[in-house]
Amino acid sequence: MKGDSKGVYSIGAVARMLGVPAQTLRAWEDRYGQIVPARSAGGQRLYSRDQVDQLRFVREQLDSGLQPADAHRLLAERRQKPMSPGTERVVTPADSSTQNDDSARLVILLAERDTYAADFADYFLRTEGYAVHIVLDASEAGRILERRPPDLVVVDLMISGGAGLKLCSGTRDRSAIPILAVSAIDSGDVALEAGADAFLQKPLDPLQFVSTVRDLLGTSAYLRRGSHVR
Missing domain, CATH: 1.10.1660.10 (Multidrug-efflux Transporter Regulator; Chain: A; Domain 2)
Structure with missing residues (x-):
């Protein structure tokens, strides 16, 4: 991959x-x-x-x-030992039995500054069976995190003129919700300092993006579920 x-x-x-x-x-x-x-x-x-x-x-x-x-x-x-042919890791789709049951689906808050990028991420996350809530404003994202915390939040660091880092740190101060930070510039270091669990640079690779989300949620094909430090 x-x-x-x-x-x-x-x-x-x-x-x-x-x-x-x-x-x-x-x-x-x-x-x-x-x-x-x-x-x-x-x-x-x-x-x-x-x-x-x-x-x-x-x-x-x-x-x-x-x-x-x-x-x-x-x-x-x-x-x-070299990997044998046919043993490549495969990230499987979410269980289809939960695809149409919103009450059983994990909820992802997508705090994104760009509508096109939001639609791109939303498509791949919903394909995997997640429920997605898109917001284009950092303040609104903060209110949602306080009222109805999701299972994971994806934060574009440039949302609302660069308020993503503050959103990350505020989220981490309040809870242990997994945070995936994304940005068009290489901001991984400051993102982790602000409390993010992982960082991906745009443009996002769809498979890597979905796999990272699944890892952080504990639903990866090869990481068991249930199981900000230097």
Whole structure:
């Protein structure tokens, strides 16, 4: 998948997705040196989807009773083996049984400054079975977050003349709702500082966008559900 090796997720988001404390992820990075996230200009750790998948593998080995050193050794062996044809990861659509039941669908608040971009994102999110609420104003987005918090919020950092960062920080101060920040400029570092869990630069790749949303919600095809730190 395009973008699988690019750093997207904060260490806090990865810790929540996998149920592994952030301090443990840092310890594994220092001790075993296999899963080393990229660093933003401001020092934020940025994990790729490939790295999240590798961490999930390690977590599965620990759940089966292995020690961390043995789990990382198995990971090293796995990484040395080329992927067999036909084993590429596939992000599957949301369960079709929930497609037409709004009460059962996860709700995404899309705070976007551009109507065309909003329609683009809305189409792909609804195709995956999510309920989407679009707002084109940061103040209105803030009111919705207070009155009726969604399951996830996507924030264009340039909404309302650049109010997206404030919207991110205000949301994080009030709740643990997953935040995906997007922008036409490379603003990943400041987005994570403001409380975002992940950052994608526009123009968005549809598959990467949907996959990132699913990861943050815990409904990815290869990340279990239920499981802003440097």
